[in-house]
Amino acid sequence: xxxxxxxDFSTMRRIIKNLLRDLGFSxxxxxxxxxxxxxxxxxxxxDFLVTDWNMPGMSGIDLLRAVRADEKLSxxxxxxxxxxxxxxxxxxxxxxxxxxxVVKPFTAQALxxxxxxxxxxxG
Amino acid sequence: xASEIQLHQNEEFISELKExxxxxxxxLQENRFEDASQLIHxxxxxxxxxxxxxxxxxxxxxxxxxxxxxxDADLSKxxxxxxxxxxxxxxxxxxxxxxxxxKAAEKTMDMVEEAAPIAMNLGQEAxxxxxxxxxxxxxxxxxxxxxxxxxxxxxxxxxxxxxTEQLGRNLQEIILEQGFQDLTGQxxxxxxxxxxxxxxxxxxxxxxxxxxEEITGLASDADMTTQEALLRKRKTEAEGPQINAAVRADVxxxxxxxxxxxxxxxx
Numbered sequence: 001x002x003x004x005x006x007x008d009f010s011t012m013r014r015i016i017k018n019l020l021r022d023l024g025f026s027x028x029x030x031x032x033x034x035x036x037x038x039x040x041x042x043x044x045x046x047d048f049l050v051t052d053w054n055m056p057g058m059s060g061i062d063l064l065r066a067v068r069a070d071e072k073l074s075x076x077x078x079x080x081x082x083x084x085x086x087x088x089x090x091x092x093x094x095x096x097x098x099x100x101x102v103v104k105p106f107t108a109q110a111l112x113x114x115x116x117x118x119x120x121x122x123g
Numbered sequence: 124x125a126s127e128i129q130l131h132q133n134e135e136f137i138s139e140l141k142e143x144x145x146x147x148x149x150x151l152q153e154n155r156f157e158d159a160s161q162l163i164h165x166x167x168x169x170x171x172x173x174x175x176x177x178x179x180x181x182x183x184x185x186x187x188x189x190x191x192x193x194x195d196a197d198l199s200k201x202x203x204x205x206x207x208x209x210x211x212x213x214x215x216x217x218x219x220x221x222x223x224x225x226k227a228a229e230k231t232m233d234m235v236e237e238a239a240p241i242a243m244n245l246g247q248e249a250x251x252x253x254x255x256x257x258x259x260x261x262x263x264x265x266x267x268x269x270x271x272x273x274x275x276x277x278x279x280x281x282x283x284x285x286x287t288e289q290l291g292r293n294l295q296e297i298i299l300e301q302g303f304q305d306l307t308g309q310x311x312x313x314x315x316x317x318x319x320x321x322x323x324x325x326x327x328x329x330x331x332x333x334x335x336e337e338i339t340g341l342a343s344d345a346d347m348t349t350q351e352a353l354l355r356k357r358k359t360e361a362e363g364p365q366i367n368a369a370v371r372a373d374v375x376x377x378x379x380x381x382x383x384x385x386x387x388x389x390x
Contacts, residue, residue: 009305018298054361083364085375094388
């Protein structure tokens with residue numbers, strides 16, 4: 001299971017990386033915004049994408065749209081982990097085809113549940 | 124550029140003054156005092172007009188600055204009651220940073236304080252057992268002592284399993300707690316943005332005040348359109364962590380509400 005973690009704050013990337021490792025996923029890679037993430041996704045056969053929303057360069061929502069629009073990546077499971085908590089934003093993410101949405105600050109349990117749920121559904 | 128127009132109008136004002144002054148000298152030399160008096164009056168009028176316009180321009184700029192910071196104030200009250208503004212918003216955001224960093228610091232220290240005695244006890248018990256184990260290896264142990272060691276070892280292994288599990292949990296909590304850095308960082312970035320906006324507006328106010336000698340018109344159409352664009356905010360524009368989620372209807376207040384909303388959308 002190869003996972004890409006996209007967040008502009010390195011601390012948050014480390015936190016997610018740590019939690020994923022505790023859940024048994026150790027093949028994780030990092031990118032700091034959509035611009036760097038997209039080429040990695042296109043060339044890297046990733047199985048799962050965890051992305052923040054609010055990032056300079058290319059935001060998470062734009063990354064999600066780019067992923068869904070890409071023929072090769074369109075079915076990649078995407079979990080949004082973000083501080084953005086407006087109803088309109090969650091609806092927008094849902095409409096753009098997100099597979100799960102976790103608001104920061106989150107618990108290890110919440111992240112675990114969402115990830116398991118996503119894999120159950122796509123699995 | 125507005126300042127170039129001001130400069131031009133300023134030149135006009137000065138040349139008007141110079142012209143009047145020249146005429147005034149001529150009239151006085153010709154002993155035409157009535158004309159001279161009229162000229163003095165015209166000069167005073169021009170100066171008054173100039174001051175009014177300068178004040179008008181300053182007021183306009185101040186108004187624009189207030190609009191830019193979305194200040195919503197009740198001016199009928201004395202002193203005016205500020206309902207909301209970007210500055211107040213920024214203060215709330217900074218208070219949120221303090222709150223979040225404090226919580227993270229306390230939580231981290233709690234976790235460490237909880238973990239430290241567990242680690243210490245395990246360590247003490249391990250070294251006590253190691254001493255006993257050494258005696259056993261040297262065959263210095265009586266059968267009764269060995270039975271005690273046997274039971275103690277069993278107990279220690281159980282303690283070890285429970286203790287390390289607790290330590291692991293605390294360490295993970297500490298890691299998770301570091302998320303404050305991301306959340307406060309996002310908030311601080313926004314406040315920094317606001318501060319540089321305030322700075323820019325102040326600088327332009329100071330510049331206009333400094334050009335008090337210059338006559339200027341009111342804000343141009345181009346200025347108005349940028350303001351309108353500034354005021355228009357996309358509903359889904361990213362704005363970082365919500366600091367007043369509980370009182371805002373357009374914001375969810377936790378993961379449960381996110382889940383509810385998503386399940387209502389068929390997730």
